[in-house]
Amino acid sequence: MDIRLSGVSHSYDQFEVLRDISLEIPSGKIVCIVGPSGCGKSTLLRFIGGLEQPTKGEVLQIGNPPKDCLNPLTYIFQDFALLPWRSVRGNISLVLEDHGIRGARAEGIIADVLARTKLTEFHKALPKQLSGGMKQRVAIARALAVNPAVMLMDEPLSALDSQTRELLMDDLVNLWTRTPFTAVYVTHNLAEAVRLGHSIVVMSRRPGEIREVVHLETPLDQRHYGDSALEEKQKYLWQLMREEARAADAELVHV
Amino acid sequence: MSDLTPTTTGTAQARQVAFRGGGFAPASHRWIGVLVFILLVTLAELGTRQGWISPLTLPLPSDVLKTFGELYASGLLWAHMSVSLTRLFVGAVLGASLGVAVGVLIGLFSYVRAGLVPLTAALFPIPKIALLPLFVIWFGIDEGSKYALIAFGTFTPTVVATYGAVDNVDRSLIRMGQSFNLSWMSIVRKIVLPGAMPGILSGLRISLAIAIILLVAAEMLGAEYGIGAYILEAGSLYDLERLFAGVTILSLLGVTMSATIGLIERRLLNWRQ
Numbered sequence: 001m002d003i004r005l006s007g008v009s010h011s012y013d014q015f016e017v018l019r020d021i022s023l024e025i026p027s028g029k030i031v032c033i034v035g036p037s038g039c040g041k042s043t044l045l046r047f048i049g050g051l052e053q054p055t056k057g058e059v060l061q062i063g064n065p066p067k068d069c070l071n072p073l074t075y076i077f078q079d080f081a082l083l084p085w086r087s088v089r090g091n092i093s094l095v096l097e098d099h100g101i102r103g104a105r106a107e108g109i110i111a112d113v114l115a116r117t118k119l120t121e122f123h124k125a126l127p128k129q130l131s132g133g134m135k136q137r138v139a140i141a142r143a144l145a146v147n148p149a150v151m152l153m154d155e156p157l158s159a160l161d162s163q164t165r166e167l168l169m170d171d172l173v174n175l176w177t178r179t180p181f182t183a184v185y186v187t188h189n190l191a192e193a194v195r196l197g198h199s200i201v202v203m204s205r206r207p208g209e210i211r212e213v214v215h216l217e218t219p220l221d222q223r224h225y226g227d228s229a230l231e232e233k234q235k236y237l238w239q240l241m242r243e244e245a246r247a248a249d250a251e252l253v254h255v
Numbered sequence: 256m257s258d259l260t261p262t263t264t265g266t267a268q269a270r271q272v273a274f275r276g277g278g279f280a281p282a283s284h285r286w287i288g289v290l291v292f293i294l295l296v297t298l299a300e301l302g303t304r305q306g307w308i309s310p311l312t313l314p315l316p317s318d319v320l321k322t323f324g325e326l327y328a329s330g331l332l333w334a335h336m337s338v339s340l341t342r343l344f345v346g347a348v349l350g351a352s353l354g355v356a357v358g359v360l361i362g363l364f365s366y367v368r369a370g371l372v373p374l375t376a377a378l379f380p381i382p383k384i385a386l387l388p389l390f391v392i393w394f395g396i397d398e399g400s401k402y403a404l405i406a407f408g409t410f411t412p413t414v415v416a417t418y419g420a421v422d423n424v425d426r427s428l429i430r431m432g433q434s435f436n437l438s439w440m441s442i443v444r445k446i447v448l449p450g451a452m453p454g455i456l457s458g459l460r461i462s463l464a465i466a467i468i469l470l471v472a473a474e475m476l477g478a479e480y481g482i483g484a485y486i487l488e489a490g491s492l493y494d495l496e497r498l499f500a501g502v503t504i505l506s507l508l509g510v511t512m513s514a515t516i517g518l519i520e521r522r523l524l525n526w527r528q
């Protein structure tokens with residue numbers, strides 16, 4: 001299943017946030033969206049998943065999601081969004097219960113996603129007992145449990161320290177290499193973008209427009225920390241963004 | 256780091272950095288509460304025995320205890336307690352459950368909020384005791400008016416606490432529920448209600464204390480038995496020992512209720528940081 005955005009524009013009251021965004025998200029690829037803060041990249045992600053509606057333009061699903069897919073468009077949030085009163089297992093079973101999946105079938109799915117995110121022994125823990133990195137792995141496990149056609153990741157590593165971020169990036173690369181998934185990955189961190197993106201969409205400051213789409217050919221599992229080719233790409237992206245980021249930083253917040 | 260340890264470097268004087276980060280961190284010292292209580296009672300006992308507290312102002316604590324013992328021995332304690340506890344239970348359960356229901360509805364639906372929040376604000380400051388004669392006419396001089404008074408008194412604070420608690424549920428969790436296509440009912444049952452539980456329980460603490468206050472008021476009219484009736488009768492006869500015995504029972508009732516809610520909180524809210 002592919003996603004196509006055509007001519008998406010959005011404004012809050014008189015305030016233009018996004019202008020004429022057209023974008024293809026091909027299946028099996030990770031598309032990163034980078035841009036200065038306040039450029040509307042998270043808003044764009046909410047449009048793609050149907051949590052908000054753009055004032056103009058449309059978001060289209062091309063083709064049907066696979067049969068076993070419970071929730072085609074699945075988010076991973078920056079703040080993890082785990083229910084603090086449910087255990088790791090309970091947080092995952094939450095998203096299965098509404099599909100009538102209980103008992104042995106639910107156990108099977110939960111055991112599988114916990115194993116894939118290396119959380120098997122923590123299934124009884126409450127979120128307050130987990131580190132930030134583990135919380136986000138629980139959120140990833142929860143997303144995997146519904147077998148998404150497209151993962152919508154909203155700054156998933158931004159709340160974590162840089163070591164944990166490296167580890168989780170490796171985890172994501174491993175997950176993708178084993179079973180390629182489609183993802184839209186919003187971040188302000190260029191290092192994450194060049195590690196995880198098959199293509200990187202660079203946005204301008206508000207009103208957000210697409211400045212350039214950069215494609216990276218190196219397979220994900222061959223990109224490593226401190227790779228010089230990647231650093232070249234990252235430098236190039238930073239040059240694109242630098243002025244925008246400076247200007248965005250100097251603006252007043254209108255919210 | 257070892258080269259930083261010497262206490263004097265050259266001629267400059269070295270001083271320990273003063274600690275200023277203390278306090279503002281409540282810790283649990285349960286026995287101090289008991290100690291304060293014992294101290295006050297002992298002081299009253301000593302004062303009345305030695306005469307620097309006149310027996311007109313305060314009864315001897317030991318006499319109060321004796322009166323309590325007599326009350327217990329005569330079997331009247333249970334007669335008073337059973338009717339009062341029934342009134343308290345029926346009234347508080349009615350008021351609190353209606354209050355939680357209405358509060359959740361206000362929290363969830365803007366129209367209900369627009370319609371009922373001003374009404375609650377109008378009802379809240381009415382001294383419910385003033386309405387007792389009206390309730391007697393509406394619900395009868397028997398148990399009906401007493402249940403109604405207690406229920407009405409617990410209802411409004413519960414409503415206010417509950418919709419505040421629902422408003423405070425983390426919106427990002429609700430977003431998460433929607434993003435996983437959970438049904439409306441599931442979001443309310445599995446996200447909104449558990450998320451609002453801390454606020455609802457702390458609201459209940461206040462409502463239940465109000466229920467005890469109103470119990471005495473409710474027994475002002477048409478009650479032969481009941482802790483409130485017992486206290487009011489003792490008051491009008493200026494029988495201080497019985498008055499204090501009754502008041503002690505109410506206090507114990509309040510402490511028990513508060514402890515019960517504390518227990519429920521620890522059970523239900525062990526997920527909190």
